[in-house]
Amino acid sequence: MDVDVRFARVKEARAVHRILMEAFGPYAGKVKPPFQVFQETPEGIAADMRRRRHRYAVALVEDVPVGTFRLTSAHSAKRGPYWLVSRLAVLPEFQGRHVAHRLIDWLHERAERHQVPELRGHVRTALPRLIRFYQHFGYRVLGYRSLPGYPKYLTVVARRLK
Ligand SMILES: CC(C)(COP(=O)(O)OP(=O)(O)OC[C@H]1O[C@@H](n2cnc3c(N)ncnc32)[C@H](O)[C@@H]1OP(=O)(O)O)[C@@H](O)C(=O)NCCC(=O)NCCS
Numbered sequence: 001m002d003v004d005v006r007f008a009r010v011k012e013a014r015a016v017h018r019i020l021m022e023a024f025g026p027y028a029g030k031v032k033p034p035f036q037v038f039q040e041t042p043e044g045i046a047a048d049m050r051r052r053r054h055r056y057a058v059a060l061v062e063d064v065p066v067g068t069f070r071l072t073s074a075h076s077a078k079r080g081p082y083w084l085v086s087r088l089a090v091l092p093e094f095q096g097r098h099v100a101h102r103l104i105d106w107l108h109e110r111a112e113r114h115q116v117p118e119l120r121g122h123v124r125t126a127l128p129r130l131i132r133f134y135q136h137f138g139y140r141v142l143g144y145r146s147l148p149g150y151p152k153y154l155t156v157v158a159r160r161l162k
Pocket residue numbers: 023024087088089090091094095096097098099100101102122123124129130132133136
């Protein structure tokens with residue numbers, strides 16, 4: 001299966017939204033606190049893309065978007081600039097066919113080209129398989145985030161540029 005990866009265009013916000021809803025749908029009502037992605041709309045995604053607040057990558061099979069992630073440039077006073085990956089998602093019928101693998105490889109190539117010293121991912125601590133997924137790609141646990149009533153609900157994983 002040929003998979004192309006590139007940044008999403010604003011007109012693809014609806015397709016990105018659909019992938020997110022289908023991929024994260026099984027977590028609805030099960031993972032607490034609820035994923036903010038469920039509040040997202042295609043218009044909100046398009047507005048973030050236009051303002052360059054976030055970029056979204058898309059993985060395409062025969063020109064149809066089947067996978068995505070969100071990329072946000074950020075800066076840590078201690079560790080310098082980094083790119084934050086969130087909302088990694090693949091349509092259920094395309095899962096297990098290395099689409100996420102292609103997305104992550106593309107991200108790593110891009111980060112190396114742009115000399116971004118660190119990549120980070122936000123993963124729910126309640127989903128240890130996903131932490132292992134990131135570890136598989138060379139990420140390690142950097143720390144945790146908490147909310148009132150939800151200690152360490154988020155695991156921050158990071159990978160330094162080689
Ligand atoms: C997690 C997700 C993005 C993986 O996408 P995918 O295209 O099915 O993953 P791939 O087929 O590219 O798998 C890449 C590698 O990770 C492993 N892997 C895949 N899903 C995994 C999982 N859930 N946990 C642990 N390892 C996993 C695979 O074995 C594969 O290893 P290999 O390349 O050595 O064979 C997809 O299952 C998804 O959209 N899930 C729902 C949304 C979600 O949980 N997003 C992540 C939020 S942090």
